[in-house]
Amino acid sequence: WEMHAPYIAAINDLKKHMDAVILAHNYMTPEIFACVGDFRGDSLALAMEAAKTEASVIVQAGVHFMAETSKVLSPEKTVLIPDMKAGCSLASSITGDDVRLLKQKYPGTPVVTYVNTTADVKAETDICCTSSNAVQIVEHICAEWGTDQVILIPDQYLAKNVAAMTKIKVITWAGSCEVHERFTPEDIREMRAGNPGVIVLAHPECPPEVLAEADFAGSTSGMSNYVKEKQPNNVVLITECSMSDNVALENPDVNFVRPCNLCPHMKRITLPGILRALQTMEHKVEVDPVIAAKARKAVQAMIDVKL
Ligand code: 13P
Ligand code: SF4
16 A cells, blocks of 8 residues: 555646546446446446536546447536557447447347447437446337337346346347456356355356356356345455455454455556546547447446436
8 A cells, every 4th residue: 555655646746626426336446446336336327427427527536438438428518538448349249330330130129338438339329228227228219119129238147137137139249348258157066165154245247157146146246235234244355456455444343255356457547547647638538429429328327217
């Protein structure tokens, strides 16, 4: 923590002068999440914050698709990302052209796109979803369109997990999260054997066989809220490594079993990088205004659904 202190002080000072807010995803390391983040949460919470913030500069402590979503929702604001290479295996698995082809193949079928996508892909979409609202969004759009079939892209595992919770037929894409796809049912069985009574919480980007072994499935904030409310003695979060560190800070009486996988994209965001972003106003995230207007409709449609 000693080496972090000067950066934390400098960032917190500078952001006041620059009328900036830092939106910190749950996968940020604790010194970012707890010490410089103004708003913390899952993809949905951060998108909603980006839509309503009055600050003139948004620094996205998260990956590129999140910064793009902020720019799409707040086009008049300056949106900065500390590292342009902070990508996502899901976002890079599909293009706008791919979605256009899918729409030709399945005419009359609504397209629901996970927020982990580029603005180009969102622009071809009827409505977005996140891991915390996917089932409700799929059911909402199918009721609105009077259909029992949906295209839910690009995460094949999220799509399969949603399909298991609804009667709607789900067409998907071969995308996956490089962090969550690595967990296996054997991992969970071994954890239970080594830690009797442990409560297992898993992210819906994990394969269905993994979720079948878990006690609860939810978005990053869903998992965090579960721990806050239920205060289990012993818990394991089947997700990115920093989640347990951050949730542990707020729940000192809970023990965390900590096997996890690192997201190399999220880990590109560092305190020195955030400070540099504020000092240099780099890197600005820009979205073509025509694409942004179309993508905004899809993200706003999601935000407008009352869950
Ligand atoms: P949520 O924060 O929406 O659960 O998404 C997790 C994720 O993998 C973001 O990259
Ligand atoms: Fe993408 Fe997975 Fe990393 Fe999230 S954890 S940014 S979904 S690769």
